Amino acid sequence: MSDLTLNKVNKETGEITGTMSLEVRAYPIPEPKGNTKGYASVTIDGMFGVHGISIVNGSNGLFVAMPQTRDADKKYRDIFHPVTKEGREALQSVVLAKFGAALDDMVVQRESTVQKLRDAAAAAKAAPVAGKEPKEKAAKKTGPEH
Numbered sequence: 001m002s003d004l005t006l007n008k009v010n011k012e013t014g015e016i017t018g019t020m021s022l023e024v025r026a027y028p029i030p031e032p033k034g035n036t037k038g039y040a041s042v043t044i045d046g047m048f049g050v051h052g053i054s055i056v057n058g059s060n061g062l063f064v065a066m067p068q069t070r071d072a073d074k075k076y077r078d079i080f081h082p083v084t085k086e087g088r089e090a091l092q093s094v095v096l097a098k099f100g101a102a103l104d105d106m107v108v109q110r111e112s113t114v115q116k117l118r119d120a121a122a123a124a125k126a127a128p129v130a131g132k133e134p135k136e137k138a139a140k141k142t143g144p145e146h
Contacts, residue, residue, distance in 0.1 A: 004094040006087075020045055022091070026055065026098040028106055037062065038102070040095045050080045055099050062099070064092040 008018040023046070028038040038055040052067035066078040082088040 003098065004090060006090055022094060024094050024098045026095060026102040028055075028099060028103050030106065038099055040064070040099065042091070042095070053080075053095060055095065062096055064095045 003024045004022040006020045006022070007016045008020055009015065010017050021044070023043040024040055025042075026038055026040045029036065032038075035057050036054050037057050039051075040053040040055060042050045042053065044050070050067065054065040054067075056063055056065050066081045068076045069079050071077050082091055
């Protein structure tokens with residue numbers, strides 16, 4: 001199942017020559033310490049994988065940063081990137097949508113975990129602790145029986 005299907009267009013004629021599917025997985029950082037809020041991976045047409053896409057909170061909101069490497073001159077170069085404005089917008093749109101859904105899932109999971117912990121604490125408080133049952137007082141010994 002693809003998250004997005006794009007038309008392949010011949011640049012010279014404008015003719016649609018096929019489609020391309022993108023499957024996206026987004027991974028929010030649970031407690032981000034900087035501007036990077038998460039990462040994403042994209043599978044293109046079920047054949048090619050792109051990993052290391054960053055989801056960054058910039059001055060104008062969230063955006064998608066392509067995976068990069070440093071060259072010999074210590075400059076960063078994208079190792080994958082869309083070559084058209086439409087391609088970039090489509091990729092960013094689907095990645096940010098998946099990221100939002102993953103954040104929602106993370107919040108629900110966190111709330112569920114907190115509720116489970118509260119329920120377990122309440123049950124533990126209400127139930128007697130095994131091996132800690134009240135001891136009966138021993139009867140006083142009153143004779144030379146022992």
